[in-house]
Amino acid sequence: MRVTANTFPNNLLDELTSLSQRQNKLQTQAASGQLVRLPEDDPAAMRRILDLQAQGKSVAQYQRNIARDQELATASFNSMKALKQVTDRVREIAVSTDGLESPEDLKLYAKEVTELIKQAVQTANSRNGADYLFAGTLSDQPPFVLTTDADGNVTSVAYQGNTVLAENEIASGLTLSAQAVGANTSGGAPRGLITDSRVGADFFNHLISLQNNLLSGNVTAIANTDQPNLDKDEDNLLFHLGSNGALQSRLEATNALAAQHADTLDALVSKEADADLAQTLVRLSQTQTAYQAALQSAGKILGSSLLDYLR
Amino acid sequence: MLGLFGTLSMANRSLQTQRSGTEVAGHNLANVNTPGYSRQRVAIETSFAIPTPIGPEGTGADAVAITQLREALIDRQIVSETSVRSAYEAKQQGLEFAQAALGQQIDRQATGAEGSAAASGVGGQHGIAEDLSDLFNAFQSLSTDPTSAIERQALISKAQNLATQFNQVSSRLSSLRSSLNDSLTSDVEQANIALNDIARLNDQIMTTEAGGKGQANDLRDLRQQRMEQLAKLVQIDTTTNANGGVDIAIDGVPLISGPKVLDTLETYDAGGGQFLVRTVTGGATTNIASGSMQGTIDARDNDLATLQTNIDTLASTLIREVNATHATGYGLQGTSGENFFNGANASDIAVNPNLADDPSRIQASGTAGAVGDNTVALALAQLADQKQSGLANQTFLENYGQTVAQVGQSLNGTNTQLTNQQIVERMLLGQRDAVIGVSIDEEMTDLIKFQRAFEASAKLITTVDEMLQTVLDLKR
Numbered sequence: 068m069r070v071t072a073n074t075f076p077n078n079l080l081d082e083l084t085s086l087s088q089r090q091n092k093l094q095t096q097a098a099s100g101q102l103v104r105l106p107e108d109d110p111a112a113m114r115r116i117l118d119l120q121a122q123g124k125s126v127a128q129y130q131r132n133i134a135r136d137q138e139l140a141t142a143s144f145n146s147m148k149a150l151k152q153v154t155d156r157v158r159e160i161a162v163s164t165d166g167l168e169s170p171e172d173l174k175l176y177a178k179e180v181t182e183l184i185k186q187a188v189q190t191a192n193s194r195n196g197a198d199y200l201f202a203g204t205l206s207d208q209p210p211f212v213l214t215t216d217a218d219g220n221v222t223s224v225a226y227q228g229n230t231v232l233a234e235n236e237i238a239s240g241l242t243l244s245a246q247a248v249g250a251n252t253s254g255g256a257p258r259g260l261i262t263d264s265r266v267g268a269d270f271f272n273h274l275i276s277l278q279n280n281l282l283s284g285n286v287t288a289i290a291n292t293d294q295p296n297l298d299k300d301e302d303n304l305l306f307h308l309g310s311n312g313a314l315q316s317r318l319e320a321t322n323a324l325a326a327q328h329a330d331t332l333d334a335l336v337s338k339e340a341d342a343d344l345a346q347t348l349v350r351l352s353q354t355q356t357a358y359q360a361a362l363q364s365a366g367k368i369l370g371s372s373l374l375d376y377l378r
Numbered sequence: 379m380l381g382l383f384g385t386l387s388m389a390n391r392s393l394q395t396q397r398s399g400t401e402v403a404g405h406n407l408a409n410v411n412t413p414g415y416s417r418q419r420v421a422i423e424t425s426f427a428i429p430t431p432i433g434p435e436g437t438g439a440d441a442v443a444i445t446q447l448r449e450a451l452i453d454r455q456i457v458s459e460t461s462v463r464s465a466y467e468a469k470q471q472g473l474e475f476a477q478a479a480l481g482q483q484i485d486r487q488a489t490g491a492e493g494s495a496a497a498s499g500v501g502g503q504h505g506i507a508e509d510l511s512d513l514f515n516a517f518q519s520l521s522t523d524p525t526s527a528i529e530r531q532a533l534i535s536k537a538q539n540l541a542t543q544f545n546q547v548s549s550r551l552s553s554l555r556s557s558l559n560d561s562l563t564s565d566v567e568q569a570n571i572a573l574n575d576i577a578r579l580n581d582q583i584m585t586t587e588a589g590g591k592g593q594a595n596d597l598r599d600l601r602q603q604r605m606e607q608l609a610k611l612v613q614i615d616t617t618t619n620a621n622g623g624v625d626i627a628i629d630g631v632p633l634i635s636g637p638k639v640l641d642t643l644e645t646y647d648a649g650g651g652q653f654l655v656r657t658v659t660g661g662a663t664t665n666i667a668s669g670s671m672q673g674t675i676d677a678r679d680n681d682l683a684t685l686q687t688n689i690d691t692l693a694s695t696l697i698r699e700v701n702a703t704h705a706t707g708y709g710l711q712g713t714s715g716e717n718f719f720n721g722a723n724a725s726d727i728a729v730n731p732n733l734a735d736d737p738s739r740i741q742a743s744g745t746a747g748a749v750g751d752n753t754v755a756l757a758l759a760q761l762a763d764q765k766q767s768g769l770a771n772q773t774f775l776e777n778y779g780q781t782v783a784q785v786g787q788s789l790n791g792t793n794t795q796l797t798n799q800q801i802v803e804r805m806l807l808g809q810r811d812a813v814i815g816v817s818i819d820e821e822m823t824d825l826i827k828f829q830r831a832f833e834a835s836a837k838l839i840t841t842v843d844e845m846l847q848t849v850l851d852l853k854r
């Protein structure tokens with residue numbers, strides 16, 4: 068091939084351009100640590116990365132949902148524990164009336180029971196943030212409303228929540244509720260914390276009955292009716308405490324799974340998107356060497372011609 | 379027999395011949411860097427011979443022509459390959475703009491505020507993908523705490539980000555479309571200028587060459603260069619005539635016949651701002667096979683149009699699905715039936731201002747009065763995983779991912795095609811340069827060659843002069 072005055076500069080320019088482009092690309096890869104940055108870099112990988120990153124974000128969101136549910140479950144647990152303390156004390160009172168004849172003593176107990184009812188209602192009306200814990204989805208109003216007579220004795224405790232539980236998504240397609248409803252007299256799910264018709268739990272009414280029987284000195288009714296009823300209430304409360312424990316460990320397990328999933332996703336994204344730094348840097352230095360060689364040889368060749376030897 | 383005076387005149391002609399040799403070499407050297415220049419050679423022939431008793435006797439040499447070294451075949455190939463390369467370049471440029479307009483990139487180093495995903499290690503994505511994920515995650519957050527004013531405000535802000543992102547992408551794509559139209563119009567103007575130039579050069583070449591006075595080398599170089607410039611814009615068919623003129627046709631329509639411009643090009647709006655090219659007089663739409671005009675039209679009417687449709691379909695499906703679910707819910711004050719998004723597509727999607735002004739109106743609850751109910755918020759969040767029939771049975775994010783991949787695929791493919799085409803063109807240009815390019819070494823050698831011959835011819839004159847002196851001295 069005939070080599071002309073412009074062959075060298077033209078070829079040199081072509082080579083330098085392509086080496087510069089390659090250096091630029093490798094330098095960007097080394098600096099960002101990424102093999103894929105723009106859709107044109109690797110369209111198929113770009114799509115996979117977008118999908119994986121979206122999954123990663125969902126998992127992070129599920130973890131936030133789980134954290135929120137854990138917070139709710141813990142708050143519910145604390146209230147249940149407080150209610151359990153009330154049942155313990157009330158059952159103690161119910162048992163200790165056995166053989167007590169003095170109406171004054173019984174009235175003293177009745178007074179304590181009245182206070183315990185008020186305390187229990189207060190506990191059952193606990194809130195997490197602005198929301199009442201045991202009101203179902205009618206969470207903007209206290210679930211239990213207490214009425215007293217002129218003597219300060221409790222006459223009724225009415226439930227004004229509903230039996231609907233708000234469920235959250237804690238993994239793709241998996242929803243659950245960390246809530247418990249205050250009362251359910253429909254005979255269906257979910258089970259009420261204070262009142263549940265299926266298991267015969269009706270804590271507040273049973274307490275009111277105990278209070279009234281104490282006031283009237285009807286120890287037989289206490290022994291025969293109130294005590295068995297309170298046993299049912301305690302069983303119901305224990306069932307809820309147990310469920311809450313199960314829920315918390317389930318949330319814990321789901322969270323661990325989500326964390327594991329996030330790690331896997333990270334590894335997958337890394338495989339698709341991240342540059343192998345060692346390889347990139349080796350290639351970059353190869354390209355730099357080629358670039359320098361091109362410049363050096365060009366400097367020698369372009370600088371000399373026949374003119375240097377003519378006088 | 380030439381005789382002494384004949385020899386003197388032979389030496390004189392020889393001086394002229396060698397001088398024209400140095401002149402041509404000098405012309406070559408002067409044009410060593412002129413684009414499109416093809417090297418010239420002086421053709422030297424022996425002069426007519428005089429019959430003598432001892433046989434025909436030479437009378438020296440004459441410079442008979444100045445020829446240029448051109449390879450018509452390579453020239454034709456370069457004209458056609460230039461069109462192809464230029465089409466890919468224009469398409470690449472259009473697609474690069476489209477990719478930029480989409481603004482989608484992966485940022486593995488993203489931390490904190492740039493994306494919640496960053497916290498989980500997968501890195502952030504800038505663009506619609508990130509905002510779309512954020513919207514559905516904000517619905518999730520609201521579903522875990524439907525009465526929270528903070529979650530409601532956060533949801534509005536995420537939804538507004540997404541709407542703004544859609545609006546921006548849409549407006550960038552629209553303005554890209556009109557820029558491509560502008561670029562097409564400017565290409566057409568340049569093509570018309572080139573057509574006029576070529577016709578004028580045809581005229582000059584034909585006039586110069588009329589009467590067989592040799593080729594108008596430099597004018598032909600200039601014309602070839604103009605034809606290559608024209609071919610960059612639009613693919614042309616050329617026919618070389620015996621009189622030196624070149625006829626040019628585009629899509630079978632003759633535009634130049636020798637010195638005459640028969641027709642020129644113009645752009646017209648084929649409807650909806652879709653600019654196309656037609657001939658002015660003939661008025662027929664020109665199907666351009668390649669050249670930057672074709673690349674621009676291709677990028678605009680295929681990839682860019684698809685991208686715009688995809689983004690609009692994504693936005694309109696999102697508006698429809700979110701609104702359909704949202705409308706069934708109730709706000710914290712029991713309001714119902716309001717849209718979440720207003721607008722019809724990517725260009726005008728916006729968060730319903732009623733909700734933006736008062737986020738408590740977001741209809742997260744499925745039951746009137748039950749503020750703790752989250753069924754609608756949860757259903758909205760779960761839209762993220764639902765396959766949409768309007769989006770080819772893909773989820774919103776999958777569909778967007780495919781749109782991004784399509785743009786990437788086209789650009790990536792065009793990059794490869796352009797690189798391949800550049801290699802072909804570079805090889806052809808190299809081949810042509812080997813034929814027509816000026817070599818300084820060659821020209822310097824030629825200069826020495828002609829200089830020495832010139833000196834020798836001068837020596838002949840002094841020799842004949844001395845001989846004449848000798849003859850004259852005989853008389854003394």
